[in-house]
Amino acid sequence: MKNKLNCTQQVLAWAGGLIVFNVIYLAFRLWFAYFLIGVLVNFILIVILADQGAKLVPTHRRHTYERALAVLFPVLLLLGWEATVNAGILNPRWFPPPSKILSALWDITISYDKFNKTSLLGRPWLIPEVYANKGFEGVKALFEESHLWATLYRVFVGFIIGSVPGILLGVVMGMSRAVRAMLDSILSAVYVLPKIAIFPIMMLVFADPFGEGPKIAVIAISAFFLVTINTMAGVAGVDPVYLEAGRNYGANPWQMFRHVIIPGALPVIFSGLRLALGTALIVVVAIEFVRARKGIGFLTLYYWEVMVPEKMYAGLVLVMLLGVILTAGLQWFESLVMPWQRGRSTNN
Numbered sequence: 001m002k003n004k005l006n007c008t009q010q011v012l013a014w015a016g017g018l019i020v021f022n023v024i025y026l027a028f029r030l031w032f033a034y035f036l037i038g039v040l041v042n043f044i045l046i047v048i049l050a051d052q053g054a055k056l057v058p059t060h061r062r063h064t065y066e067r068a069l070a071v072l073f074p075v076l077l078l079l080g081w082e083a084t085v086n087a088g089i090l091n092p093r094w095f096p097p098p099s100k101i102l103s104a105l106w107d108i109t110i111s112y113d114k115f116n117k118t119s120l121l122g123r124p125w126l127i128p129e130v131y132a133n134k135g136f137e138g139v140k141a142l143f144e145e146s147h148l149w150a151t152l153y154r155v156f157v158g159f160i161i162g163s164v165p166g167i168l169l170g171v172v173m174g175m176s177r178a179v180r181a182m183l184d185s186i187l188s189a190v191y192v193l194p195k196i197a198i199f200p201i202m203m204l205v206f207a208d209p210f211g212e213g214p215k216i217a218v219i220a221i222s223a224f225f226l227v228t229i230n231t232m233a234g235v236a237g238v239d240p241v242y243l244e245a246g247r248n249y250g251a252n253p254w255q256m257f258r259h260v261i262i263p264g265a266l267p268v269i270f271s272g273l274r275l276a277l278g279t280a281l282i283v284v285v286a287i288e289f290v291r292a293r294k295g296i297g298f299l300t301l302y303y304w305e306v307m308v309p310e311k312m313y314a315g316l317v318l319v320m321l322l323g324v325i326l327t328a329g330l331q332w333f334e335s336l337v338m339p340w341q342r343g344r345s346t347n348n
């Protein structure tokens with residue numbers, strides 16, 4: 001009881017300190033002169049306040065508290081950004097407020113760019129009308145104008161083409177020291193190459209240098225190395241206790257591979273897949289900056305070139321949303337493949 005009272009007093013003290021600091025900063029108009037210092041101090045105080053508040057939360061409510069923090073802190077950041085711009089501390093021309101970015105995001109979602117003959121979603125609301133007049137070819141043409149589907153297509157195809165052989169080679173390298181010794185140095189040498197630097201080479205390799213082939217190939221190569229290295233590390237790093245237990249139970253090589261090695265390596269393999277998926281998004285945006293007429297990367301660069309910052313930021317928001325959604329989808333798939341991890345992740 002005494003510890004809880006002390007924690008409550010500390011939370012109130014830190015909350016009071018946060019309020020007093022911001023009142024002083026506002027009263028003396030220090031935000032204009034010392035903006036970064038103000039942001040840093042606020043961040044430190046909020047982190048301490050959240051950490052102290054966690055001590056007051058019962059154990060069975062801890063997960064709910066952490067999920068609330070995961071939602072409330074980004075909302076607090078957005079509100080702070082909005083207030084900072086409205087107060088004139090940040091230039092609204094170059095740093096438009098979140099409300100204006102949200103409005104721009106809605107605008108590019110429902111609008112059709114007649115100059116580029118593109119749209120964000122491919123105008124799905126026209127599908128019934130177009131299908132009645134032109135059939136599936138017309139519907140296909142609608143989706144071919146979409147920036148979102150162009151980016152997703154490149155990411156999905158490149159990610160799958162790179163991940164599948166990456167897992168297979170990583171398993172072989174993890175199980176065979178000879179293969180690992182033979183290929184490890186080559187992987188280390190090629191892996192450090194900037195992936196966007198490989199793009200001109202891929203344009204030379206493919207018959208259509210301006211088509212989808214070179215773009216997808218670079219994304220696949222980016223995913224391949226990350227998945228291979230993580231799979232190799234996961235397979236080679238399986239706990240020897242599990243291997244010994246499998247041998248003691250009389251498991252044959254196939255049973256050892258299926259029931260011991262692969263399940264033991266799966267957490268590291270999925271970590272590699274998550275890294276590869278994030279890298280695929282980064283690479284596809286970079287490629288769409290350089291050589292594309294459709295895609296979220298092209299959309300973002302286009303609005304920077306025509307000096308419409310709020311729509312440029314909207315493009316960046318779309319990339320972040322894609323990262324969150326695709327990662328959540330991969331985590332869902334991971335929970336299907338590794339059902340034994342569900343309870344552990346919830347408890348942690």
